[in-house]
Amino acid sequence: MERCLELARRGGSRVLPNPLVGVVLVGENGEIIGEGWYKEYGGSHAEVVAIENVKNKKLLKNATLYVSLEPCNHYGKTPPCTDLIIKSGIKKVVVGCLDPNPLVAGAGIKKLKDNGIEIVLNHNTTQFQLLNKFFFVNQLENRPYILLKWAESKNGVIGSGEVGNPLLISGDWAKCYVHKLRSEYQAIFVGYNTVIQDNPKLNTRFFYGDSPIRITMGRGCELPQDSLFFRDEGRAIILNDVKNERVRNIEWFCPNSSLENIKGWSSDLYQKFDIGSILVEGGANVLQKFLDEYIFDELMVIRSSNVLAGKVLAQKVPDSIQLESIEELGKDVVYFYKNKPK
Numbered sequence: 001m002e003r004c005l006e007l008a009r010r011g012g013s014r015v016l017p018n019p020l021v022g023v024v025l026v027g028e029n030g031e032i033i034g035e036g037w038y039k040e041y042g043g044s045h046a047e048v049v050a051i052e053n054v055k056n057k058k059l060l061k062n063a064t065l066y067v068s069l070e071p072c073n074h075y076g077k078t079p080p081c082t083d084l085i086i087k088s089g090i091k092k093v094v095v096g097c098l099d100p101n102p103l104v105a106g107a108g109i110k111k112l113k114d115n116g117i118e119i120v121l122n123h124n125t126t127q128f129q130l131l132n133k134f135f136f137v138n139q140l141e142n143r144p145y146i147l148l149k150w151a152e153s154k155n156g157v158i159g160s161g162e163v164g165n166p167l168l169i170s171g172d173w174a175k176c177y178v179h180k181l182r183s184e185y186q187a188i189f190v191g192y193n194t195v196i197q198d199n200p201k202l203n204t205r206f207f208y209g210d211s212p213i214r215i216t217m218g219r220g221c222e223l224p225q226d227s228l229f230f231r232d233e234g235r236a237i238i239l240n241d242v243k244n245e246r247v248r249n250i251e252w253f254c255p256n257s258s259l260e261n262i263k264g265w266s267s268d269l270y271q272k273f274d275i276g277s278i279l280v281e282g283g284a285n286v287l288q289k290f291l292d293e294y295i296f297d298e299l300m301v302i303r304s305s306n307v308l309a310g311k312v313l314a315q316k317v318p319d320s321i322q323l324e325s326i327e328e329l330g331k332d333v334v335y336f337y338k339n340k341p342k
């Protein structure tokens with residue numbers, strides 16, 4: 001099962017918004033006869049890849065399939081994996097955790113059992129659920145997984161409050177770490193004021209990986225056209241209450257929910273654009289709204305050793321959320337918090 005996790009992680013952000021899945025096939029003599037993982041969105045499922053990688057298909061008879069997530073039993077972009085498992089002659093399946101997707105949710109295991117296949121559910125499902133934390137929130141709460149992030153100086157400053165004067169708060173190590181994080185999320189959200197004042201690039205230029213979809217909110221679509229937000233690089237979405245229109249890589253989107261309703265419009269983004277994860281990087285007003293509405297899953301605060309002058313002060317970390325870990329990155333210290341939904 002540890003090998004299943006290792007294989008599953010190889011899919012990285014390429015599989016989003018689908019889950020990471022790894023499979024190991026073991027013959028009746030205890031030898032590994034095949035492996036596979038889900039490599040990219042819309043591609044072959046891990047079970048299919050693993051079975052195809054078995055050179056001698058006769059070895060599948062009486063083999064055991066280890067899989068990190070319950071096999072699917074419905075038609076999506078690919079046929080049900082349960083049908084292939086049954087047809088292959090595999091006699092035992094060990095499952096890391098159940099699939100939260102209502103179309104599966106135990107039905108995949110039931111179908112395998114009904115066809116005479118022995119099922120073993122892993123006794124410790126936590127690490128398998130954490131592997132697909134985005135997917136679990138998507139399926140159970142019908143919205144993207146949301147991480148709030150900000151960097152603050154030693155004296156609690158997060159911004160200058162002046163147009164064209166963004167503060168450099170954290171060091172190079174932290175900057176690289178944040179850009180790595182950006183590559184792991186499908187989208188990055190910043191408020192209107194941040195776009196105007198800081199004119200950020202919102203890409204992964206300090207780390208190898210795909211840049212996230214840029215998202216901001218502009219009620220009357222009044223963002224300046226010379227903003228870096230409008231550059232011809234990657235996709236960008238502007239939440240607004242005026243129009244639905246796409247021009248090149250820029251999409252103006254009127255959500256079904258009010259722009260004041262974070263849970264509503266984030267759910268609309270998930271339904272309309274398959275955006276399963278969002279990294280929220282500010283500014284202060286935007287972060288506070290997410291905190292007030294309690295719509296977030298994790299919080300990351302980078303605290304610098306520098307003392308800086310600025311008008312914008314950091315938000316208060318809610319007492320109700322749990323500190324999970326602390327990590328030093330050069331001269332900066334990163335605090336990770338986990339939210340428990342009300």
